[in-house]
Amino acid sequence: MEAFMLSSRQLRRPAGNICRSCSRRLKLRATRSYSSTSTASTSTSQPDIYDVVCVGGGPAGLSLLAALKANPTTAGLRVALVEAQDLRKLRSWQPPPDRFSNRCSSLTPSSAKFLDRIGAWAHVDRARVQPYHEMQVWDGVSDARIEFDWALDQDAGRAPAGRKIAYMIENLNLTAGLLRRIDELGGVTSFEGAKVEDITFGGETDALDLREWPVVQLAGGKQLAARLLVGADGANSPVRTFAGIDSKGWDYERHGVVATLELEGHGWGGGDDSKIAYQRFLPTGPVAMLPMPGNYSTLVWSTTPANAALLKSLPAKDLVALVNAAFRLSPVDLQFMHTMSSGQEDEVSWRLQHTPVSAPQATPQPVIGVQDGTVASFPLKFRHADTYIGERVALVGDAAHTTHPLAGQGLNQGQGDVEALAGTIEYAVAHGQDLGARMSLEPYLARRYAANHVLMGVVDKLHKLYSVESGPLVPLRSLGLSAVNALAPVKGFFMRQAAGSGGKLF
Numbered sequence: 158m159e160a161f162m163l164s165s166r167q168l169r170r171p172a173g174n175i176c177r178s179c180s181r182r183l184k185l186r187a188t189r190s191y192s193s194t195s196t197a198s199t200s201t202s203q204p205d206i207y208d209v210v211c212v213g214g215g216p217a218g219l220s221l222l223a224a225l226k227a228n229p230t231t232a233g234l235r236v237a238l239v240e241a242q243d244l245r246k247l248r249s250w251q252p253p254p255d256r257f258s259n260r261c262s263s264l265t266p267s268s269a270k271f272l273d274r275i276g277a278w279a280h281v282d283r284a285r286v287q288p289y290h291e292m293q294v295w296d297g298v299s300d301a302r303i304e305f306d307w308a309l310d311q312d313a314g315r316a317p318a319g320r321k322i323a324y325m326i327e328n329l330n331l332t333a334g335l336l337r338r339i340d341e342l343g344g345v346t347s348f349e350g351a352k353v354e355d356i357t358f359g360g361e362t363d364a365l366d367l368r369e370w371p372v373v374q375l376a377g378g379k380q381l382a383a384r385l386l387v388g389a390d391g392a393n394s395p396v397r398t399f400a401g402i403d404s405k406g407w408d409y410e411r412h413g414v415v416a417t418l419e420l421e422g423h424g425w426g427g428g429d430d431s432k433i434a435y436q437r438f439l440p441t442g443p444v445a446m447l448p449m450p451g452n453y454s455t456l457v458w459s460t461t462p463a464n465a466a467l468l469k470s471l472p473a474k475d476l477v478a479l480v481n482a483a484f485r486l487s488p489v490d491l492q493f494m495h496t497m498s499s500g501q502e503d504e505v506s507w508r509l510q511h512t513p514v515s516a517p518q519a520t521p522q523p524v525i526g527v528q529d530g531t532v533a534s535f536p537l538k539f540r541h542a543d544t545y546i547g548e549r550v551a552l553v554g555d556a557a558h559t560t561h562p563l564a565g566q567g568l569n570q571g572q573g574d575v576e577a578l579a580g581t582i583e584y585a586v587a588h589g590q591d592l593g594a595r596m597s598l599e600p601y602l603a604r605r606y607a608a609n610h611v612l613m614g615v616v617d618k619l620h621k622l623y624s625v626e627s628g629p630l631v632p633l634r635s636l637g638l639s640a641v642n643a644l645a646p647v648k649g650f651f652m653r654q655a656a657g658s659g660g661k662l663f
């Protein structure tokens with residue numbers, strides 16, 4: 158299979174109809190020099206030639222490489238990874254059992270199944286993964302509530318025992334597991350700590366015609382020519398820029414504040430097998446507390462940049478108080494406490510004594526601490542690339558789409574992209590097609606674009622619907638939430654959608 162793409166006869170055949178006047182060139186300053194874990198030649202005169210060059214070793218890029226190498230049809234392809242970060246740290250990632258990274262994702266059962274199929278799930282540290290099978294979601298203005306629990310899904314018509322809504326996993330645990338799987342499979346030439354400096358089209362020699370092939374330039378002069386260049390390089394994708402693919406959207410003027418929280422007692426509910434995810438919609442954005450192993454949880458609080466700055470500046474005791482307040486007190490109380498530069502702990506304690514908490518049994522356990530160094534925030538945006546493919550280019554993950562985290566979709570959508578792209582490449586290889594030709598990549602676009610677009614639209618509308626504090630929308634959305642909660646078949650439908658294609662439904 159190694160020879161599949163690399164005969165000079167094939168290389169000399171121009172593979173696409175790229176307009177030379179549209180030739181795109183990306184100039185990026187390199188900040189670090191590359192180091193390669195492979196034994197590839199370091200000659201700078203000729204590019205090294207690969208079937209697939211993947212820029213980006215995040216969850217999407219590493220999943221794609223593992224998927225290609227785990228599949229006998231595509232295992233023989235010449236594949237390279239270019240990743241700006243030094244992956245040695247990831248290889249030796251082994252944090253203490255009671256410390257959790259603040260970047261966690263809710264992984265759907267279908268994403269977990271895909272990771273299992275490519276042999277990566279077995280390499281994830283499962284002791285650090287927390288499944289949950291129940292979600293409590295409620296409106297902070299009206300208190301209308303919806304609960305998702307497989308045990309209540311009578312419409313499923315099958316035993317729900319053991320069924321998970323999703324798995325909470327640290328992103329580092331996932332990428333470390335993927336990297337172990339790739340190392341086990343072998344055959345990936347890895348350029349680590351290697352930032353892309355430039356992407357151009359190749360040239361022509363007696364033996365090679367690379368004029369329509371993307372050539373990735375690394376600091377130090379290394380060049381990688383790609384039959385297919387995959388952009389798994391995140392929201393500011395250099396590959397997307399090279400391909401001239403526009404990405405449209407808007408900023409939410411919201412930041413997602415994350416932190417690792419310590420809870421009172423020994424963890425939620427009846428122990429590790431019955432943990433619950435909580436999300437409350439506040440007018441400034443949703444606040445979510447998602448279970449991690451033991452008595453830990455991860456916080457994702459979407460709020461205004463000013464509120465986020467305050468949360469990050471507070472001493473731990475006041476931040477803890479505000480998080481507890483966010484699940485218990487009224488939006489008006491919360492707004493007031495965001496105007497205080499300190500003293501939230503006493504204020505929340507006093508207010509809680511005078512505020513009856515609705516449905517205390519469906520409210521998360523009190524937070525008692527926050528792990529040092531885990532409070533951080535990320536600006537939230539909506540972006541969708543105009544297309545995911547070009548001649549010899551494909552985009553996956555955040556390079557293709559960025560969405561609000563309120564539904565826990567981003568990483569899962571990236572897994573869906575990777576599964577579809579790996580399948581598309583497999584088909585092209587099995588049928589002797591040029592895997593980088595736009596025509597070969599069309600099935601990938603067809604499988605993913607509309608599906609992602611619909612999901613992103615729903616998430617965006619949810620954000621907008623719940624940002625409204627007063628007026629006729631508030632009772633209407635509450636009515637909708639209560640109606641769905643009362644209708645077991647409708648709720649079951651939503652739960653199956655969430656488990657299949659996304660994480661937290663809301």
Ligand SMILES: Cc1cc2nc3c(=O)[nH]c(=O)nc-3n(C[C@H](O)[C@H](O)[C@H](O)COP(=O)(O)OP(=O)(O)OC[C@H]3O[C@@H](n4cnc5c(N)ncnc54)[C@H](O)[C@@H]3O)c2cc1C
Pocket residue numbers: 185212213214215216217218239240241242261262263264328351352353389390391392394395413414415457535553554555556562564565566567568569570571660
């Ligand atoms: C607060 C928050 C909470 C979230 N919660 C969830 C959740 O619960 N569930 C969920 O599914 N998703 C969630 N997401 C989204 C999820 O984190 C992202 O969708 C996911 O991490 C994207 O993965 P990726 O591999 O596509 O991109 P990235 O993780 O951004 O990886 C891109 C990689 O490309 C590399 N790179 C970039 N430029 C270059 C270059 N020039 N040269 C070389 N390498 C380069 C980077 O170093 C990086 O390693 C959340 C996001 C946020 C902000």
